[in-house]
Amino acid sequence: MNRALYVALLTPALISIDTSMADDFIADSKIRLEARNFYYNGDFRQGTGVSKREEWAQGFLLNYESGYTPGIIGFGADALVFAGYKLDSSPNRSGSGLLPKRASGEAADEYSKAGYGVKLKVSQTSLRYGMSLPKVPVLQYNNSRLLPQTFQGWQINSTDVDRLTLNLAQFDKTIAPDSTDLQDITLAVKDGRYRATGIGDNYRYGGGTYKLTPELSATYFYGELDDVYRQQFAGLIHNTRLGKGMLTTDLRAFSSRDVGAAKAGEVDNRAYAAAFGYNLDNGHSVMATYQVMGGATGFPYINNPYLPNYVQYHDFGSAGERSWQLRYGYDFAAMGIPGLSFFTAYIHGDGLKKVGTEKEWERDVDVSYAFQGSLKGFSVRLRNATYRSDDARDIDETRLIASYVFTSF
Numbered sequence: 196m197n198r199a200l201y202v203a204l205l206t207p208a209l210i211s212i213d214t215s216m217a218d219d220f221i222a223d224s225k226i227r228l229e230a231r232n233f234y235y236n237g238d239f240r241q242g243t244g245v246s247k248r249e250e251w252a253q254g255f256l257l258n259y260e261s262g263y264t265p266g267i268i269g270f271g272a273d274a275l276v277f278a279g280y281k282l283d284s285s286p287n288r289s290g291s292g293l294l295p296k297r298a299s300g301e302a303a304d305e306y307s308k309a310g311y312g313v314k315l316k317v318s319q320t321s322l323r324y325g326m327s328l329p330k331v332p333v334l335q336y337n338n339s340r341l342l343p344q345t346f347q348g349w350q351i352n353s354t355d356v357d358r359l360t361l362n363l364a365q366f367d368k369t370i371a372p373d374s375t376d377l378q379d380i381t382l383a384v385k386d387g388r389y390r391a392t393g394i395g396d397n398y399r400y401g402g403g404t405y406k407l408t409p410e411l412s413a414t415y416f417y418g419e420l421d422d423v424y425r426q427q428f429a430g431l432i433h434n435t436r437l438g439k440g441m442l443t444t445d446l447r448a449f450s451s452r453d454v455g456a457a458k459a460g461e462v463d464n465r466a467y468a469a470a471f472g473y474n475l476d477n478g479h480s481v482m483a484t485y486q487v488m489g490g491a492t493g494f495p496y497i498n499n500p501y502l503p504n505y506v507q508y509h510d511f512g513s514a515g516e517r518s519w520q521l522r523y524g525y526d527f528a529a530m531g532i533p534g535l536s537f538f539t540a541y542i543h544g545d546g547l548k549k550v551g552t553e554k555e556w557e558r559d560v561d562v563s564y565a566f567q568g569s570l571k572g573f574s575v576r577l578r579n580a581t582y583r584s585d586d587a588r589d590i591d592e593t594r595l596i597a598s599y600v601f602t603s604f
Contacts, residue, residue, distance in 0.1 A: 275310045338372075
């Protein structure tokens with residue numbers, strides 16, 4: 196066959212195939228753009244060191260997720276792009292976590308970070324490599340500041356087995372919320388619980404959730420920071436209708452030990468927690484939790500601990516600590532004001548194996564409003580925490596976050 200004729204006949208078919216693949220790739224894409232304005236004020240009431248951390252910044256967060264090409268193996272690509280801009284700061288009150296802090300004490304005027312993800316999918320199992328925002332009981336990314344913490348590595352997610360969700364991952368690097376640099380993954384050193392040398396070559400986890408019944412689910416995960424510590428988690432969540440509301444029972448147990456070279460020193464912790472929440476149909480909600488730390492050391496984690504008493508400021512996870520929480524909330528939609536919600540909580544901890552510390556407590560107040568109608572996507576949230584301790588520095592902390600989210604499907 197004449198080569199020119201062959202190409203002429205074949206080209207429409209190739210275009211048709213390419214268009215089909217592009218259509219699936221693009222048609223199932225999702226774009227989420229958030230403009231986040233964040234004001235932070237941390238007022239220390241005693242002790243030595245800086246007396247206040249106060250900064251104001253504007254952030255933009257873009258998350259793009261493609262669909263998959265058709266076929267037995269589908270391929271896709273994702274992208275994360277974040278940018279932050281200083282609105283107000285000074286060297287004597289920087290370091291809030293909103294903006295990178297230079298050696299001089301000054302905050303950066305602007306900073307940005309970006310990453311990609313490539314993925315493939317077979318049936319209901321996907322493999323992904325790149326920048327990620329993991330959220331499982333043994334590793335939760337931090338999204339409590341202007342820009343989120345990210346992790347670099349691979350993940351596997353599968354829902355091929357009915358009622359079972361499986362997750363496997365290994366991450367080699369992380370980027371902190373107020374940084375632009377890929378860094379080694381390290382154990383948190385909150386309150387001096389562990390040495391800052393607790394750096395691992397990688398963090399890996401595996402586990403899943405099985406829905407035993409429509410109301411009851413069980414979860415197990417194993418996580419390990421190489422040559423630092425390993426952690427096992429088991430949990431049960433049960434939801435049931437009770438009277439004029441929904442009762443939720445959340446039981447969690449962790450077992451953590453040092454592993455390999457034990458770069459952060461001894462890790463010996465067992466954590467147990469129970470949370471009972473009751474959401475009434477008339478907008479009222481209440482919750483009570485109890486959390487206990489066993490073993491010789493406090494609770495180990497990377498950045499965001501999966502503890503019910505980890506609240507706005509503190510985690511109540513010191514060695515030997517027993518803590519309880521009472522929370523009350525109200526959804527004003529019951530009064531005809533949809534989008535407006537409120538909660539307040541009080542957390543008290545004692546029994547700490549820490550010289551000079553007998554007890555500590557925190558009181559939180561949180562008010563948020565998600566606008567309706569033509570302003571849908573815009574929300575405002577005010578968070579205030581008061582923390583007091585026999586040993587650690589007292590602090591009054593306020594966060595005001597205004598956010599506009601645009602999504603495209």
